[in-house]
Amino acid sequence: MNLNELKGKYDAVFSLGDLCLASIQLKKHNLRPFSGVLDWMASPSLSDVNRLLTNRFVGFMDYDNLRIIGYAGPEMICVSDDGYQFVSNHDFGSDKNSLQYLGSYHEVRAKYDRRIKRFLKTMSSAKRILFVRTEGSFEEALELQTVLSKLVKRDFRVLLINHNSVEGIVEKNWPLEKVCAVEFPNKDKWEGNHHLWEQVLSGIQLSK
Template structure:
């Protein structure tokens, strides 16, 4: 799939990690009406995300699988989901939570359950969905396409962005029907590519 095939209007757009880059760019370009499940988590392995989606989020952030790592800055506790190898940096605020106890777990659990229900409802009912993922190789993308084909009832597309040693946008021509893969410069990837993201997303719209 090529970039031009992503243009058009979608019912919803979801980030699939690996950091918060996709969520930030969607928000900056007014394409994020509400939060997704993986928006603010570190999900470094696309293979683990594929497994999560195939499992329909079963076991995700379950308390027995959580491990407190340390502080994530001044305001949050860093927590690992060891079942899926994900890391939460923005869910457990200091105060109710400490390095020995997750006091706000019930509220965090409720938040994720709400986002999971919405995600599964949208994948079952929306006519056209766009997913955006940063970082992943061809084999992982093939598996993602297969998993989403079993999860999404109607049409979907995937924009997969890898950050590499390139000077600008490079479009890959992977032999996948539903995934468009590109490369963007890796240096300061949170902010330096804002103009490229704006160009990427200018012909993509959310149905009003």
């Protein structure tokens, strides 16, 4: 799938990680009307995301799987979900949590339960969904396409952006029906590629 085939209207757009970058760009381009499950999580392995979707989030953020890593800045506690190898940097404030105790766990868990419920409901009700992911191999993208084909009731597309030593946007033209894979420059990917995100997301809109 190429970039031109990605354009059009979608009922929902979700970030699938790997960091906050995709959700930040979606919000900037008015394509993120509500929070997704993985918006503010670090999910370095797309294979683990595929496993999470296959399991329909069963076991996600279960208390027994959580491990406190340390401070994520002065106001947040960094916590790992060792069951899926995800890391939360934005959920556990240091006002209610410490390096020994997660005092706001039930609040955080309730928030994610709401997001999971909305996500799964959208999978079955939306006519067309776009998923955006940064970082992933061809094999992982193929697996993601297979997983989403079973999860999404109707139509979907995936925009996969890898960061490498390239100039501008490089379309990969992978032989995947539902996945558009491109490469962006890996130099200053947080602030240096705003114009490339704008170019890629141009022509993508949320249905009213």
